[in-house]
Amino acid sequence: MATTGATLGSFGDSPIPLEVAQTANYQVLVTDNGTLFTNTGAGAAVVFTLPALAAGLVFEFLVTAAQSVTIASTAGTDMVFQGNAGRSSLAFSTASEKIGGRLRVQANAAGTKWLCSNLSAGANAASGNRVTAA
């Protein structure tokens, strides 16, 4: 697939971020760097497993079909999210709060943690679309 997003290194650098739909579980690759993944067309839950941590990696995940989407770390316990620096996975799985769920995961400069942000334009002030952390 095209790696424009990866070459440019971020979503904003490209007028159109690389957008890829996955309808089944997917192992995210280093070469996917800069991709906005969606679950457009999915009829079931989708698990995105992140690649091994490395500085410079950034991905976004957007739920467009009303199915659960989980973003999981390969190594585990290295996702930083809402008061916890050792999460293994984050999911949009709450009924009626899946569509619109948007999560950004970005490796820290040391390549040792996934820094995670909920970018959902959800109805809950604090949480947006609710994220279930494990």
Place this chain on the structure above:
Amino acid sequence: MSTTGATLGSFMASPIPLAVSKTANYVVTAADNGTVFDNSGASTTAIVFTLPTLAAGLFYEFQGIDNGSITIASALGSDMVTFNDVGANSIASSTSSEKIGSRLFVRSNAAGTKWYCGRRSSTTVTVAT
């Protein structure tokens, strides 16, 4: 206005994205692409930003600076993907005591058929369908 941001086509391509204040309702144009709109100077006046016709590559952000509501509305309607909705008409920062500091963004999808909506603030978003 300067169109540096529009020329570069995005926020992060420019160290300082193009920021434009509006104090009244405004119809966003494709030429505004890459702009961060704010309501500085609007005081408590509500502002409606109406998005342009959908096209791939469009990206805008909206920052609450003054204590007025900000609504981002689709021109066509029923094409905004946001909380539990793939066909919303508008999103807004309108909750009392949560307007200042709100920051919402919209980006067209690659096909140019939907507005993908998000936020960068911990403020309530009101969705209209």
